[in-house]
Amino acid sequence: MPDWVPQNARHYLAHIEAGLPIRALARAAGCHASTVLRQVRRIEAQRDDPLIDAALRRLGTYQRRSPSFGPEKDHATMTAIARIEETEIDENRLSREARRILRRLSESGAVLAVAAEMDKAVVVRDTADGGTARTAVVDSAVAQAMALKDWIACDAPGRISRYRITALGRTALSRLLAEQESRLRGFAEAQTAFSSGRALEAALDDTEDSPQRRRSGYALSDSPLTALARRRDKTGAPFLSDALVSAGERLREDFELAQVGATLPPDWDLSQPVGPDDPRAPLRGVEGARVRLARVLRDLGPGLSEIALRCCCYLEGLETAEKRMGWSARSGKIVLRIALQRLKRHYDETTGPGGGLIG
Incomplete structure (x- = not known):
């Protein structure tokens, strides 16, 4: 059974699918039988949830492979097992x-x-x-x-x-982000021991004034783009339209898919051709995301590319971005809107109207 399956679900499947007694499961887990019983009852009460019910049906196939069901299995069960194993997640x-x-x-x-x-x-x-x-x-x-x-x-x-x-x-998200950050920092320290690590040092510099520190002035539930989209201009219209917000989210998707943990390294020459000559040629996977990211940053140019990276990808607040880039107060939102307009035009020309969100 996959490692991510929680213990209470394992007990439920072992009891329901394999027919193992509650007391036997409790002895194996080193807990009281009432604890396992409560876990089984809780999972049973959650089966009205469509996703949980589907997950338990999928995982039940693993349980039915156990020796307690005997060596002979019907063809339908074996086919279902093979189909699930092909798509199972780790x-x-x-x-x-x-x-x-x-x-x-x-x-x-x-x-x-x-x-x-x-x-x-x-x-x-x-x-x-x-x-x-x-x-x-x-x-x-x-x-x-x-x-x-x-x-x-x-x-x-x-x-x-x-x-x-x-x-x-939310607790799990904080833990997963912290683990990812720890891996990135550990990788950077290991690389520094064997090479100059200039790009990684720029990516993971922990000084107070470093623009790559990836400390956001906004909570995850309130990114700079969504905050600006709620503002209104003098006519009462949203300061950022949905199309501009979608363009910024498209850039963020490519940024995350490319697993880029830093801004462009200082020796990355954006004047050089990137990827296939045809800008509409299909680009897939991590390498495709890197090519798309390099193209759009080259199209935006200095200044616009930096504010787009800071606010769309690193989720820096506008005030923080203005301070670190040496701009006057309240000028960042205007420049950011110009960058998003240029970004939307780039995606319309290369992937068609709407920006082609990856999902």
Whole structure:
């Protein structure tokens, strides 16, 4: 059974699917039988949740492989096992996807929409004009794992169920982000011992004035773009339209997919060609995200690319960005809007209208 499965779910499946007694499970776990009984009853009460029920049905197939079911298994069961093993997630993938999805769910008004019999779940959030915008897409298997671990919860299951991040989910997100930061810093220290590590030092410099410190002036639930989108100009219109916010989120997706933990290294020459000659040529995976990121930063140019990276990717507050870039007060939001307009034009020209969100 996958490592990410919580202990209470393991006890439930061992008792329900394999028929193991409560007392035997308690002896193996080194706890009282009433503890295991409460765990089993709690999981049983959660089976009305569509994601949890689907996760338990998937994991039940693993339990039915145990020797207690005998060496002979029907063809349908073996086929189901093979199909599930092909798509099953591991601990590393769950952590990587959970960082991305839980971060999106931490934004104001964000929910995870799950439709019955669909292979994907979608994160949507409310926009300033009263509509909704899609911010991420995740495999249903990952959503099932997050629900089983109580990171997300559904208030009213239905044809389209809506899940919100829980207190445990916010705690898990903080832990996952801290672990990622620790790995990045440990990797940087190891590289410095063998090389100059100029790019990594720029990425992970821990001095107070370093723009790469990745300390945000905003909470995850209130990024600089969403905060600006709620502001109104003199005419009463949103200061940032949904299209501009989507362009900024598109840049952030490429930034995270490329696993870039820093701004551009000082020796990266943006005047050189990047990737295929055709800007509309399909680019996939991590390398494709790096190529797209390099292209858009080269298109924005100095100044605009830096403010876009700081506010869209590093989630720095406008006041912090203005101070570190030496700009006058209250000038950052104007320059940021110009950068987002240029960013939207770039995505419209290369991926078509709407920016082509990855999900």
